[in-house]
Amino acid sequence: MVNHVESSHHINQKETIDVSYESTGFFSKLVADYLSGNENLREFYKHPVSIEGIRASIQERKAFKTNRKLLVASLTKQYEGIHLNALQEQNLQSLLGEDTFTITTAHQPNIFTGPLYFIYKILHAIKLANELKLQLPEYDFVPVYYMGSEDADLDELGYIYLNGEKRIWETNQTGAVGRMKIDKAFLQLIDSIEGQLGIHPFGNRLIAVFRECYSIGKTIQQATLELVNNLFASYGLLIVIPDNAALKQSFNSFIKKELEEQFSNKAVSETIHELSKHYKPQAGGRELNLFYLIEDKRERIELSTKGYTVTSLNKNWTLNEILQELEQYPERFSANVILRGVFQETILPNIAFIGGGGELAYWLELKKVFEAVQVPYPMLVLRNSFLLVKQSFIERIKKLCFKIEDFFADEMVLINKLVKRDSENRLTLDDEIKAIESTYNSLRNTAATVDTTLLLHIDSLQKNALKKINELEKKLLRAEKRKFKDEQHQIATIKRILFPRNSLQERIDNFAPFYAIGGKEWIDFVYNHTFAFEQLFRIIEY
Numbered sequence: 087m088v089n090h091v092e093s094s095h096h097i098n099q100k101e102t103i104d105v106s107y108e109s110t111g112f113f114s115k116l117v118a119d120y121l122s123g124n125e126n127l128r129e130f131y132k133h134p135v136s137i138e139g140i141r142a143s144i145q146e147r148k149a150f151k152t153n154r155k156l157l158v159a160s161l162t163k164q165y166e167g168i169h170l171n172a173l174q175e176q177n178l179q180s181l182l183g184e185d186t187f188t189i190t191t192a193h194q195p196n197i198f199t200g201p202l203y204f205i206y207k208i209l210h211a212i213k214l215a216n217e218l219k220l221q222l223p224e225y226d227f228v229p230v231y232y233m234g235s236e237d238a239d240l241d242e243l244g245y246i247y248l249n250g251e252k253r254i255w256e257t258n259q260t261g262a263v264g265r266m267k268i269d270k271a272f273l274q275l276i277d278s279i280e281g282q283l284g285i286h287p288f289g290n291r292l293i294a295v296f297r298e299c300y301s302i303g304k305t306i307q308q309a310t311l312e313l314v315n316n317l318f319a320s321y322g323l324l325i326v327i328p329d330n331a332a333l334k335q336s337f338n339s340f341i342k343k344e345l346e347e348q349f350s351n352k353a354v355s356e357t358i359h360e361l362s363k364h365y366k367p368q369a370g371g372r373e374l375n376l377f378y379l380i381e382d383k384r385e386r387i388e389l390s391t392k393g394y395t396v397t398s399l400n401k402n403w404t405l406n407e408i409l410q411e412l413e414q415y416p417e418r419f420s421a422n423v424i425l426r427g428v429f430q431e432t433i434l435p436n437i438a439f440i441g442g443g444g445e446l447a448y449w450l451e452l453k454k455v456f457e458a459v460q461v462p463y464p465m466l467v468l469r470n471s472f473l474l475v476k477q478s479f480i481e482r483i484k485k486l487c488f489k490i491e492d493f494f495a496d497e498m499v500l501i502n503k504l505v506k507r508d509s510e511n512r513l514t515l516d517d518e519i520k521a522i523e524s525t526y527n528s529l530r531n532t533a534a535t536v537d538t539t540l541l542l543h544i545d546s547l548q549k550n551a552l553k554k555i556n557e558l559e560k561k562l563l564r565a566e567k568r569k570f571k572d573e574q575h576q577i578a579t580i581k582r583i584l585f586p587r588n589s590l591q592e593r594i595d596n597f598a599p600f601y602a603i604g605g606k607e608w609i610d611f612v613y614n615h616t617f618a619f620e621q622l623f624r625i626i627e628y
Contacts, residue, residue: 102615104622110494112590116365117443121621126364130450133465135619137221143437146462147187152435153336154182160332168315173322177228185225189215191440192232195264195310196243197255202592207469209616210440212321217618231314231325232430235264235307236420238384246596248282250586261382264307264329268300286602331417333433340459341412341419350375350424353454368447369423377420384420427452431461438465470617473591473625479580480627486573490625497581501574522551
């Protein structure tokens with residue numbers, strides 16, 4: 087399917103090509119089956135991705151009491167010192183109303199937003215919220231970015247790729263990344279990327295935004311709040327930082343249940359047992375799915391013979407003691423991946439969650455966890471995926487007589503295809519292989535009349551003969567490739583740029599080079615190509 091869209095001032099868009107996720111080869115069987123509605127997955131989610139599914143999700147959410155006043159009060163406090171525009175203020179106040187619901191995506195506070203899909207997830211939440219406002223005008227919908235700021239994996243969150251080069255934040259800080267503070271090393275990182283971005287029309291403007299958001303001493307979660315707000319405030323996006331004592335206190339009854347009963351592990355174990363009959367489980371969970379979060383530490387709470395322990399902090403509690411700790415310091419208790427979603431869906435009046443393939447995989451393990459605490463399970467929507475391709479690359483691909491979607495294939499597959507297609511010499515030995523097979527079939531017939539025990543020997547001879555022919559065919563192809571060095575170089579270059587590190591562009595590249603060239607209009611450009619309900623991988627020529 088090819089769509090033609092009018093071009094914009096700075097970004098001259100040519101055409102889009104939409105392909106199935108499965109055809110790209112970059113998504114799991116589980117994702118493909120979820121999108122196709124495969125019966126093997128039907129028991130693991132609640133609502134189909136459709137307007138009917140949204141209606142059903144709304145009705146279920148209406149029956150659940152969300153503490154809207156607490157949410158609005160917490161967000162109001164969180165945004166102190168940050169200007170909210172009229173649309174954001176309207177969205178914030180509308181959350182007090184029982185007919186307002188959120189469309190949520192979640193992600194850790196990767197520095198400078200991390201890979202491109204961080205941007206795509208948020209735009210998808212915004213597009214779906216806006217689409218639902220049109221289709222269901224009796225309700226209101228607010229797009230939300232839920233920040234996973236308690237994640238402690240700095241190795242995953244503390245770097246970006248700019249034009250193929252990995253830039254790492256070298257810091258010795260530990261614990262929840264969201265609580266880490268901007269230091270001199272971070273400012274040096276901004277200095278190091280300034281030259282790369284500053285040569286573009288909006289590069290210096292973006293660097294100025296980075297310097298303003300990531301100022302010395304500020305926490306990563308605060309800096310991320312300010313950066314994401316800068317990028318998406320005009321769309322009315324609201325951001326939730328869940329590392330918040332008041333919000334966590336509202337979740338205390340579930341934490342208490344987890345401490346007393348370890349309910350989440352029991353629930354998810356049952357699901358994994360069933361799910362693993364057809365798929366590889368994404369997240370196994372633990373006996374107790376909680377962390378202890380204090381200052382610069384986030385460590386697992388584990389069961390012990392005496393009760394509960396955090397070994398690395400030399401802390402031990404009886405049940406009564408840890409419940410008293412929970413009541414006094416709710417902010418010290420942090421849900422892991424198994425309970426994080428329940429917390430999110432408890433504090434937000436949410437009806438749809440937008441996540442990547444990995445997120446969908448672990449959310450499909452969680453339905454019984456939600457049922458165990460009677461929290462509504464949202465509609466699960468696979469986030470949009472894009473491949474942004476410069477017009478010059480499209481032209482180079484066409485000169486090679488390929489289509490852009492062909493480049494999802496491995497580099498060697500493309501090279502072999504081109505050489506076999508364009509060579510003036512015959513490089514396949516299909517006729518010879520057929521002749522060998524015919525010869526050995528004839529030998530079998532002859533031998534069978536003499537001694538059937540010879541048939542195994544003939545099979546072995548045929549296998550060796552075909553092996554030699556296949557090796558010769560590979561040598562022919564290898565020799566012919568030498569005549570196509572330029573084409574091989576072009577294919578390798580295109581693959582390296584469009585699929586960095588043999589992965590999808592959106593999983594590696596950062597948004598900064600695109601924004602430096604196109605400015606805010608680049609975000610608008612991607613938003614205009616964002617799907618609400620359609621589940622297709624979109625290739626955009628620009």
